[in-house]
Amino acid sequence: MKGSGAKLFVKALMEEGVETVFGYPGGYAVDLFDELYRQDSIQIVLPRHEQGLIHAADGYARSTGKVGVCLVTSGPGATNLVTGIATANYDSVPLVCFTGQVPLGLIGNDAFQEVDIIGITRNICKYGITVRDRNDLGRIIKEAFYIAKSGKPGPVIIDLPKNIQTELGFLDYPDEVNIRGYKPNINVHIGQLKKAWKTLKNAKRPLILAGGGITRGKAYDSLQKLIDKSNIPVVTTIMGRGAIPTDHPLYIGNTGMHGTYASNKAVSECDVLFSIGTRFNDRITGDLNEFAPKAAIIHIDIDTASISRNVKVDIPIVADANIAIEKLLDWVEPFETQKWLEKIKAWDEENPLGMKKGKGMNPEIIINKINEIFEHYTVVSDVGQNQMWTSQFLKMNKERKFLMSGGLGTMGFGFPAALGVQIAHPEEYVISISGDGGIQMNIQELATAVVEELPVIICVFNNNYLGMVRQMQYYFYGKRYAATCLRRRSSCPSNCKGPNSACPPYTPDFIKLAESYEVLGIRVTSEEEIEPAFRRALMNRKKPTLIEFMIDNEELVLPMVKGGNPMSEMILPTGKR
Numbered sequence: 001m002k003g004s005g006a007k008l009f010v011k012a013l014m015e016e017g018v019e020t021v022f023g024y025p026g027g028y029a030v031d032l033f034d035e036l037y038r039q040d041s042i043q044i045v046l047p048r049h050e051q052g053l054i055h056a057a058d059g060y061a062r063s064t065g066k067v068g069v070c071l072v073t074s075g076p077g078a079t080n081l082v083t084g085i086a087t088a089n090y091d092s093v094p095l096v097c098f099t100g101q102v103p104l105g106l107i108g109n110d111a112f113q114e115v116d117i118i119g120i121t122r123n124i125c126k127y128g129i130t131v132r133d134r135n136d137l138g139r140i141i142k143e144a145f146y147i148a149k150s151g152k153p154g155p156v157i158i159d160l161p162k163n164i165q166t167e168l169g170f171l172d173y174p175d176e177v178n179i180r181g182y183k184p185n186i187n188v189h190i191g192q193l194k195k196a197w198k199t200l201k202n203a204k205r206p207l208i209l210a211g212g213g214i215t216r217g218k219a220y221d222s223l224q225k226l227i228d229k230s231n232i233p234v235v236t237t238i239m240g241r242g243a244i245p246t247d248h249p250l251y252i253g254n255t256g257m258h259g260t261y262a263s264n265k266a267v268s269e270c271d272v273l274f275s276i277g278t279r280f281n282d283r284i285t286g287d288l289n290e291f292a293p294k295a296a297i298i299h300i301d302i303d304t305a306s307i308s309r310n311v312k313v314d315i316p317i318v319a320d321a322n323i324a325i326e327k328l329l330d331w332v333e334p335f336e337t338q339k340w341l342e343k344i345k346a347w348d349e350e351n352p353l354g355m356k357k358g359k360g361m362n363p364e365i366i367i368n369k370i371n372e373i374f375e376h377y378t379v380v381s382d383v384g385q386n387q388m389w390t391s392q393f394l395k396m397n398k399e400r401k402f403l404m405s406g407g408l409g410t411m412g413f414g415f416p417a418a419l420g421v422q423i424a425h426p427e428e429y430v431i432s433i434s435g436d437g438g439i440q441m442n443i444q445e446l447a448t449a450v451v452e453e454l455p456v457i458i459c460v461f462n463n464n465y466l467g468m469v470r471q472m473q474y475y476f477y478g479k480r481y482a483a484t485c486l487r488r489r490s491s492c493p494s495n496c497k498g499p500n501s502a503c504p505p506y507t508p509d510f511i512k513l514a515e516s517y518e519v520l521g522i523r524v525t526s527e528e529e530i531e532p533a534f535r536r537a538l539m540n541r542k543k544p545t546l547i548e549f550m551i552d553n554e555e556l557v558l559p560m561v562k563g564g565n566p567m568s569e570m571i572l573p574t575g576k577r
Contacts (some may be wrong), residue, residue, distance in 0.1 A: 005137050005165045006035040008041070008173065009098070010526050012141040015173050016253050018042055018069050020423060022057040024050050026073020028100030028113065031165040033071070045423060045452065048444040050077055052416035054084025054097065055442065059420030061093050062403050063378060065218070066150050068420070070097040073115030078159075079120065082154060086124040090407025091239065092216055094153040096144045103163040104132060118159055126154030131161065134169040134234065146177040151184025152303040153216065186302065188319035188327055196274070196298045196315045197331050203272035203296075205340045206232045209255065212239030212406065213277015220244070220398060221323035221353040223276070226325050229332045233344055235263040237278050238387075239353060239406040244394035252344055253353060255317060256284040257561045259389045261351035264559070264567040266344050267292050276300045277321045280310040282563070290566035297376045300324045305403040351559070353392060359552060361527045363389040363461060366549055369530045370431065373538075378403065381440035382414030385467035388557040390433050412441025415458060419445060422454040429457070429538075436462040436510075446517040451542040456544045457537045458519075460510055463551040464499065471556055475571065499553060514546040523548045 009032055013021065021045045026035045036044055046051040047169040050072050068088075072078055088095050102111040107130075118128040127147045144156040149206030183467040187472050200206055214223055223243055227234055227250050234240055235255040236243055244251050253260035255267050267273065273295040278284065280299075285291040293312060300321055307316040317324060355364040367390060370379070376399040381387040387404055396402055403421065405413040418432035449456055461467075466484040473481050479497055488496070489504050514521030519539050522533045524547060539546035559570040 001171050002168050002170045004031070004035070005134055005160070005167055005169065006031045007167070007168070008137055008171050009141070009160070009170055010035045010039060012138060012173050013040075013042055016067070016141075016145050018067075020045060020060060021069045021071050022047060022053045022060070022420070023071035024053055024073070024077060026077050026100060026113070027355055028074040028102060028162050029071060029077070029098075029160075031162070032098070032100070032160070032351060043069070044156075045448070047416065047419075047448045047478040049442065050080030051083055051412065052442045052445040052448065054081045054095070054339065055087070055410075055413050055416035056420035056423070056445075056448075057095055058088050058093050058413075059094060059380060059403060059417030060424045061420075062417070063401070064419040064424045067094045067096055069144055070095060072098070073100040073113070075115050076100060077113075078117040079115055082121060082124070083408075085121050085157065087405050087408045087410045087413060088155040088310070089124050089126065090210065091405065092153045093155065094148040095107075095155040096148050097155060097157045099157060099159050100165075101130065101159045101161040104161045105163070107161070116526065118157060121157055125157050128157035128159070131164050134164050134167040137164060137169070138173045142174045143177055143179055146179070147182065147274045151186070184302075184322035185318060186323060188317060190327070192317045193324060193327055196317060197328060199296050199298065199315060200272055201333075202273055203335075204335065205269060205271045206230075206335060207266050207270035207273050207295075208232050208234040209237070209267070209273055209275040209278060210234055210235045210240040210243040211276060211278025213321045214240055214243035217277060217302070217321035219276075219325055222322050222325040222329065224248070225329055226332060229329065229334065231335050231337050232267065232274070233337065233341060235259070235266060237284055238391045240278065242400075245397040246395050247397075250341075254391055255287070257563070258392070258557050258559060259567070260348070260353045261559055261570060261572060262344050262348035264561075264570060265347045267342075268568050269292075270295045272296050272298065273314040274298045275313075276325070277302075279407070282289050282310075285311060286287075286565055286567040287510050288562055290568065341503060354573065355555065356573060361524070361530065361551070362547065362555055364393050365527055366459070366461075366530055367393040369534065373531065373534050374400075374429050374431075376400060377431055378425070379431045379433060380404065380414050380418040380421060382432075382434035383409045383411045384432050384435045384438060385463075385471065385555070386438070386461045388468075389461075392557075411438040416438055416442050416445045416448075418456050418458075419449055419452070419454055422456050423452065423562065426455060431457045431459060433459045435460065435467055436460055437466045443513070446514065446544065446546075448520055452517050453542050454544060455541045456504070457534070458544055458546040460508070460546065460548045461551050462506070462548050463555065464506055464552040465553050467553070467555075468557070470553070471560070474556070475560070476562065510546060510548045519543060520545040521548070522546070523550065525550045567570050
């Protein structure tokens with residue numbers, strides 16, 4: 001049986017079990033949308049901007065473990081995906097992005113809305129290809145889904161020229177994939193694992209560092225068994241937070257630039273660092289010469305390229321995290337770590353995590369109220385101070401999840417990604433936490449939330465500033481707040497040192513803006529108003545609620561380590577260093 005390329009495209013999505021496509025139509029994708037219109041099994045979600053679209057697909061993929069699917073037209077439709085592709089690539093999120101393209105005969109002629117999207121994205125995706133033969137279409141789509149979700153997951157781009165979409169051909173879709181040269185390894189090298197175990201069991205101050213690979217590899221249960229059986233304390237990267245319940249007695253906290261004092265001290269003083277599923281980026285290591293200076297480092301990661309790229313490790317193990325931990329459990333026995341744990345506890349008591357009290361409502365109080373009111377949730381943060389506060393204070397377990405843009409640090413990610421989570425889990429509580437800067441980058445998706453009837457609770461921490469950059473300016477640039485005040489107007493003095501009585505009003509009025517989209521808007525100015533605002537949001541299950549929390553602009557994310565400095569050089573809430 002024969003049919004158009006567009007018909008095979010839709011058949012392929014059905015064969016791959018795709019339930020939702022995040023799409024924005026255009027001239028060189030209209031045939032694909034027309035074919036999708038003819039069926040009822042795949043939901044088409046129309047966000048209001050392609051960047052919001054891909055972040056929504058990203059959130060959908062992170063929360064389900066399935067491949068997120070994007071469909072856009074050529075030219076600006078494709079280039080508007082670039083930030084989202086890089087975001088997914090850094091955080092190993094499986095996406096398949098279909099982009100329309102001009103007919104093959106026009107490629108290279110500067111045709112209307114022609115761009116080389118494969119060339120543009122080559123360094124920020126796992127794989128990209130332009131389909132040049134209608135007979136290859138089915139195989140290419142099958143391979144794309146396999147590549148996106150196998151090994152270290154990531155985004156794949158398929159560029160579909162207009163004539164490939166309309167050309168007739170067979171509708172056969174392959175059952176299997178066999179890609180020469182792409183055979184991802186997930187099994188563990190037993191010899192290396194035994195070597196790791198021998199090193200670990202001789203440790204006096206062992207420490208587990210859990211990264212995002214734990215959550216991506218669904219290794220929660222095996223990690224908890226390892227920790228419970230061995231009695232080894234654990235720290236997490238921010239992407240790994242939630243890999244173990246945050247109330248577990250052996251969990252110390254996040255490590256890194258905004259990690260807890262006890263966590264960073266533990267990394268500096270441990271004698272064996274057992275690292276699982278982390279890239280050891282600069283936000284975790286600081287000065288590489290001072291990172292875990294007393295430790296033998298064991299590193300398990302599914303990506304060969306991630307091992308010893310940033311931190312030279314003593315025992316490399318290329319494997320799926322879950323498989324490696326499960327095999328290790330056969331040998332694990334309890335460790336004598338009581339003295340080590342007492343030392344860590346003393347560090348925590350010396351400089352506990354927490355914001356200064358007595359100044360009224362602050363982010364810690366708001367997030368603790370979320371912990372109290374909601375028994376289960378998925379919280380999606382944006383990037384900046386709001387992200388760090390959330391990662392510090394949000395309580396997590398298998399019923400309480402936290403998603404964010406980690407590697408790329410994409411402002412504007414949080415809100416549309418939360419919509420993707422809510423679409424995937426319509427009955428769950430989904431909470432978006434953003435700053436007043438980040439929320440404005442994709443605030444047009446309020447329309448998507450309304451038309452899709454998504455009861456996302458949108459928390460906007462409004463401190464009138466681009467807070468994380470302002471914090472750097474506060475500590476390291478003599479309080480010269482260049483281009484970070486969001487109330488600033490052209491008539492303001494050029495060297496303003498901070499808010500005063502002459503400041504103009506904030507733009508926009510988030511409550512009026514929310515109401516213009518038919519969104520319930522609530523402004524919270526005091527601690528007493530926090531719980532009633534969340535209770536109102538809980539009753540509003542047919543459309544979103546935006547809650548604006550008025551935060552003091554001088555609130556800081558602490559501890560903090562200046563970029564490039566050793567993690568032992570922390571700026572602490574007490575003012576000590």
